[in-house]
Amino acid sequence: MSGFEVDLTNCDREPIHILGSVQPFGFLLAVNSDWVVVHASTTSLRYLGLAPDDLLGRPLTQVMSGHAIHNIRGRLQVMRGADAVERMFGQPLVDGGEDFDLALHYSGRLLIVEGEPSHPDTLIEAASAVRSMTTRIAARPTFEEFCHEAARQVRALTEFDRVMVYRFGHDGAGEVIAESVRPGIGSFLGQRYPAQDIPVQARALYERNWLRIIADIDAEVSPIIPEVSPSGEPVDLSMSMLRAVSPIHLEYLRNMGVAASLSISILRDGKLWGLFACHHYAPKHISYERRTAAELFGQLFSLNLESREREIETRRMAEARNLHDRMLNAVVKSTAGAESLSPYLNDLCRLVHCDGLALWLEGRLTLRDSTPDASDVHTLIRVLRDKDTHSVFSTNEISTLLPSAAAWSEKAAGMMAVPLSRSPRDYLIFFRKEEAKTVVWAGQPAKLVQVGPLGDRLTPRKSFEAWEETVRGQSRPWTIVERSLAESMRASLLEIVFRLTDIADEERQRANQRQELLIAELNHRVRNILGLIRGLISQSRSGVSTVEEFAEVVGGRVQALARAHDQITRHQWGPGALSDLITAEAEAYLSAKAQRVRLTGEPTALAPDAFSILSLVIHELMTNSAKYGALCDQRGLVVIDWARDAKGDLIIDWREQDGPPVKPPTRRGFGSTIIEHSIPHDLNGEVALDYRPEGFQARIRIPGRYVTTEGITAAVTQPRRTDTPVRAPERMLVLEDNMIIALDLEDMLTRLGVKQVIVASSVAQAMDALAEGLPPFAILDVNLGQETSFPVAEVLQAAGVPFAFGTGFGDSAAFPDRFRDCPVLQKPYSAESVAALF
Numbered sequence: 001m002s003g004f005e006v007d008l009t010n011c012d013r014e015p016i017h018i019l020g021s022v023q024p025f026g027f028l029l030a031v032n033s034d035w036v037v038v039h040a041s042t043t044s045l046r047y048l049g050l051a052p053d054d055l056l057g058r059p060l061t062q063v064m065s066g067h068a069i070h071n072i073r074g075r076l077q078v079m080r081g082a083d084a085v086e087r088m089f090g091q092p093l094v095d096g097g098e099d100f101d102l103a104l105h106y107s108g109r110l111l112i113v114e115g116e117p118s119h120p121d122t123l124i125e126a127a128s129a130v131r132s133m134t135t136r137i138a139a140r141p142t143f144e145e146f147c148h149e150a151a152r153q154v155r156a157l158t159e160f161d162r163v164m165v166y167r168f169g170h171d172g173a174g175e176v177i178a179e180s181v182r183p184g185i186g187s188f189l190g191q192r193y194p195a196q197d198i199p200v201q202a203r204a205l206y207e208r209n210w211l212r213i214i215a216d217i218d219a220e221v222s223p224i225i226p227e228v229s230p231s232g233e234p235v236d237l238s239m240s241m242l243r244a245v246s247p248i249h250l251e252y253l254r255n256m257g258v259a260a261s262l263s264i265s266i267l268r269d270g271k272l273w274g275l276f277a278c279h280h281y282a283p284k285h286i287s288y289e290r291r292t293a294a295e296l297f298g299q300l301f302s303l304n305l306e307s308r309e310r311e312i313e314t315r316r317m318a319e320a321r322n323l324h325d326r327m328l329n330a331v332v333k334s335t336a337g338a339e340s341l342s343p344y345l346n347d348l349c350r351l352v353h354c355d356g357l358a359l360w361l362e363g364r365l366t367l368r369d370s371t372p373d374a375s376d377v378h379t380l381i382r383v384l385r386d387k388d389t390h391s392v393f394s395t396n397e398i399s400t401l402l403p404s405a406a407a408w409s410e411k412a413a414g415m416m417a418v419p420l421s422r423s424p425r426d427y428l429i430f431f432r433k434e435e436a437k438t439v440v441w442a443g444q445p446a447k448l449v450q451v452g453p454l455g456d457r458l459t460p461r462k463s464f465e466a467w468e469e470t471v472r473g474q475s476r477p478w479t480i481v482e483r484s485l486a487e488s489m490r491a492s493l494l495e496i497v498f499r500l501t502d503i504a505d506e507e508r509q510r511a512n513q514r515q516e517l518l519i520a521e522l523n524h525r526v527r528n529i530l531g532l533i534r535g536l537i538s539q540s541r542s543g544v545s546t547v548e549e550f551a552e553v554v555g556g557r558v559q560a561l562a563r564a565h566d567q568i569t570r571h572q573w574g575p576g577a578l579s580d581l582i583t584a585e586a587e588a589y590l591s592a593k594a595q596r597v598r599l600t601g602e603p604t605a606l607a608p609d610a611f612s613i614l615s616l617v618i619h620e621l622m623t624n625s626a627k628y629g630a631l632c633d634q635r636g637l638v639v640i641d642w643a644r645d646a647k648g649d650l651i652i653d654w655r656e657q658d659g660p661p662v663k664p665p666t667r668r669g670f671g672s673t674i675i676e677h678s679i680p681h682d683l684n685g686e687v688a689l690d691y692r693p694e695g696f697q698a699r700i701r702i703p704g705r706y707v708t709t710e711g712i713t714a715a716v717t718q719p720r721r722t723d724t725p726v727r728a729p730e731r732m733l734v735l736e737d738n739m740i741i742a743l744d745l746e747d748m749l750t751r752l753g754v755k756q757v758i759v760a761s762s763v764a765q766a767m768d769a770l771a772e773g774l775p776p777f778a779i780l781d782v783n784l785g786q787e788t789s790f791p792v793a794e795v796l797q798a799a800g801v802p803f804a805f806g807t808g809f810g811d812s813a814a815f816p817d818r819f820r821d822c823p824v825l826q827k828p829y830s831a832e833s834v835a836a837l838f
Contacts, residue, residue: 020234021221022242023214025285026116028224030235033109035060035069039235041242043222047100047115048093052225064093072113075104083208083239089289090118101288107236114242119287126293129157134300143308147178150301151276155180157294158262158286160278164188165266167274168203170396170477171195174274185281203272209239211295212263216283217250260284262291264298268306276301313481316351320488323347327493342366348489352482354430356412361426371431372408379404384417385425392486393417394478396432406473409434414475416482418490428493430486432475575605575708578614578650582640585618596631597622601642603709604650610706613682620674621654621698629696630659636695648704649685656695664691728753728838729776735766735789736781736806741827745779748831752838766792777837778803779825782815793819804837 022028027047030039036059040052048055048063060069068091075086088102099118104111133153140146147165155163162185165178172195179189198206206212221244228234237243253261262278276298327344345368349357356369358377365374372380383402384393396414398405405412412431420426478486579599586594606614622631622638630636636659642652656662665672679685679700686701732754736742739761746757758775760766762784770792778796780789782805789805796803797818805819808827815822825833 020227020237021223021244022114022237022240023244024219024222025215026114026242027222028240028242029055029060029063029113030107030224031060031111031113037063038110038229039224039226041222041224047117056225065095067095068093072102072104076111079104079106085239085241087288087292090120103241103288105239107239110235112235112237112240114240116242116288120289126289126296129293130296130300133157133297134304137301138304144178146304146308148180151178151180154264154276154278154294154297157290157297158278160260160262160280160284161185162188162279164277164279165274166193166277168198168272172198172200174198177274205238206263206265206275207267207270207272210265210298211241211291212243213241213286213291214245214250214253214261215285217245217253217259217261219283257281262286262294264294265302266298266305267302268309273302273305309481313484316481316485317488319351320485323351324489348428349430351489352416352430352478352485354416355433356431358427358429358431360429361420370411370433372405372412376405376408377429380415380429381425381427384419384427384429390419392419392483392490394483394486396475396477397473399473409473412475413473414478416478416486418486418493420490420493428489432478434472435474435476575607576611578604578606578642578652581606581611581615582618585615585622596636597638597640599640601640602644604642604644605708606650606702607706607708610683610702613678614700614702616674617678617687617700620672624675625656625659625696629662630656633660635659644704644707645701648707650702650704650707652700652702654696654698654700656697659695661693662691662696663693728835730754731756731758731775733758733760733766733769733775733778735760735763735778735784735792737761737784738781741781741829745829745834748829748834751831752835763787763789763791767795770795774799774801776801779834779837780805782807790816790819793822 022041022043024043027043028039028041029037029044032038036057037055038057040055042052044055045051050063055063064072071088071091075088079086083105085103085105088104090099091102092099093115100115101118103114106112136153137146137149140149151163151165154160161182163180164176166174167177168174169192174193174195174197176188176191179187181187224235253259256279258279259282260280262276264276264278265272266274266276276294323344345357345359345366349355349369356367356371358368358371359366360377360381365377367374367377371377380398380402387393387401394414394416395401398413398415399409411433413434414432416430418428418430420428578601582597582599583594586597625631625636625638630638637657639655639657640652641655642650645651675698676687676689679687679702683702683706685703686699688699690697690699728749732749734742734745734749734757736745736759742759742761746759749757758769760769766780766789774796778792778801780792780803782789793803793805804823804825805815806825806827806829823837825837
């Protein structure tokens with residue numbers, strides 16, 4: 001790695017942790033369990049006054065004073081852990097001799113004693129210095145400032161030319177995220193280094209050994225004698241502070257112009273998070289005491305870093321719990337089912353730092369922000385189901401799972417899928433866009449095998465000019481914290497899904513109960529209607545001489561009931577306006593004579609029961625007036641007034657004038673029976689008839705309990721003219737699945753002048769008819785059993801052919817927006833309503 005230590009002679013082979021040499025600024029002794037020296041560095045003569053050959057086989061008591069050995073034994077007593085290292089400062093090894101700084105650790109069965117001359121550092125007091133450094137970084141509010149201040153403090157402590165905070169990424173590549181540097185030597189801030197620069201084996205050493213120093217890259221190393229023990233094993237120097245450095249690493253440093261370096265590990269949860277990488281451009285040795293302070297600061301920085309990251313994680317987990325509570329509360333209070341989660345989807349995105357999400361729940365797909373198309377999401381869900389993921393699944397490159405995903409990686413390159421149910425699985429999928437970013441490397445990341453000064457092996461790059469590499473098809477990876485949040489959300493969402501299931505079950509039970517009640521009520525109403533129609537048919541036989549006259553009388557009365565029913569259902573079976581009832585009857589029955597009906601009175605509404613009964617009465621009064629009374633010629637008028645009396649009852653006055661002289665009827669037909677007896681019998685009201693020669697009059701009293709004025713604010717509507725001549729088309733298409741209704745409508749159209757009526761009972765038949773030729777007009781029944789007529793309507797609309805829908809659902813029928821302006825015929829059809837279409 002450029003400027004950072006690699007303790008490997010060949011990155012593609014086993015690591016050499018057992019380099020048989022040490023740096024020359026200290027000495028090393030290996031002592032066995034009998035306290036006999038079995039290995040020694042060649043620098044021993046310089047520091048201990050004895051050659052290695054003289055040291056080997058000697059008891060340690062012949063090399064050091066009893067006082068020094070006593071202190072060493074005491075320090076070993078407190079040593080704990082496999083990789084523990086104990087330090088001793090200012091320790092004389094012989095009486096009256098020079099002071100040394102010592103490092104003690106075990107290597108297998110051997111005790112390794114390393115020492116270097118003690119250089120008391122009057123400018124540093126480790127505990128005080130580290131306390132001050134830690135206080136300064138703790139005061140920095142943001143993560144960037146925190147790292148930058150740490151680099152400043154390490155540089156102030158070590159006095160190196162350059163100090164970098166180097167962080168490892170998910171793929172092992174490293175990045176300089178903070179730097180403190182001497183002016184005039186350039187900056188490495190933001191540069192990245194390939195993962196190969198610090199292989200896995202080297203990182204394992206950095207996790208064990210917190211600090212490594214190279215005081216002079218050109219200094220001659222000191223071999224250890226003998227190279228192997230009598231059993232044939234070299235001494236393991238993995239934890240040695242003096243351990244010599246790989247020649248490849250020294251070549252790296254020379255290529256950068258670096259003469260000395262210092263590395264301090266940064267650990268997170270016991271794993272290597274990064275390094276403080278220190279460079280100096282001249283040989284530099286700092287005291288063991290100052291190095292110890294730097295190592296202690298690295299450990300405290302690691303703890304602070306972990307604490308800060310855990311605080312962020314804790315806040316995000318608290319947000320997740322809060323979001324869970326709000327979502328669950330919304331689901332409990334709402335009847336919207338899965339739709340009640342929609343307001344919280346943005347919060348879910350923000351919590352895991354994603355660019356978009358897809359929620360597949362209860363057979364419905366909801367997409368938010370940057371996602372693949374719906375069809376691609378369905379494909380992805382099928383792949384996840386085939387994969388049978390039982391827990392959170394994440395990838396920063398979806399195309400490795402679904403090759404076709406490479407085509408939409410700009411919208412969604414990475415995903416984190418959260419399963420929400422058992423088979424068939426529902427999913428919440430978070431997406432991240434492609435991180436098509438420019439990565440500034442410190443040199444070409446692909447290492448090349450070439451013949452270098454150290455032979456045919458991997459050699460470091462000679463050029464460190466930054467070059468750019470664009471990474472495509474991948475998103476920013478999902479962190480452990482984000483996966484933990486997703487797992488937490490999965491538990492929350494599972495609880496919510498179960499709650500939704502419970503709510504759905506309860507709603508289904510209530511719906512079944514409502515349906516049973518509705519069916520019972522519908523059955524009751526249908527029986528009443530059938531009974532009423534049967535009575536109308538039975539009673540209408542008297543006084544008619546032909547089948548056509550009988551059909552006209554019965555049809556008129558049924559139409560009157562249908563119009564009243566439509567007006568009631570238009571208001572959700574609430575009160576209907578009296579003026580609407582009279583106007584509708586006048587316009588539908590009297591045609592051009594409707595304008596001769598004058599209405600006066602305050603806006604008034606009648607309850608559904610009274611509305612239906614009064615509709616038959618008004619129908620019969622209109623019929624009699626058109627046949628025998630004021631409306632049978634061209635001059636007469638009908639004036640209808642209404643008002644409420646002191647008791648609140650509704651008084652309706654019907655007065656005819658300017659018509660032919662009136663004579664009392666000589667016989668009583670069913671129509672007269674309806675007029676005189678239906679209101680007293682069904683509503684407990686009153687009806688009074690007066691056959692005056694100058695004009696028939698009637699007074700109707702309806703009890704106040706059936707009358708209301710609340711919510712009725714519209715002015716009284718007068719009947720309008722409907723005498724426009726009918727210009728029926730020559731050909732028409734009728735789409736109706738009920739044969740009787742189809743035949744009846746065909747007869748109406750034929751009487752109106754339509755020469756050819758094409759009748760179809762299904763969409764397929766209608767399409768075949770359209771393929772043979774487009775008609776000038778069509779009437780389409782909306783509901784055709786298991787299908788609707790909308791496909792036929794779309795073809796007609798595209799061809800510009802006018803059409804009308806037919807429905808028995810009244811104004812409550814639901815139509816797509818594209819058909820909102822199409823005319824609608826209410827069932828049962830009448831010749832007047834059909835003629836109004838042309």
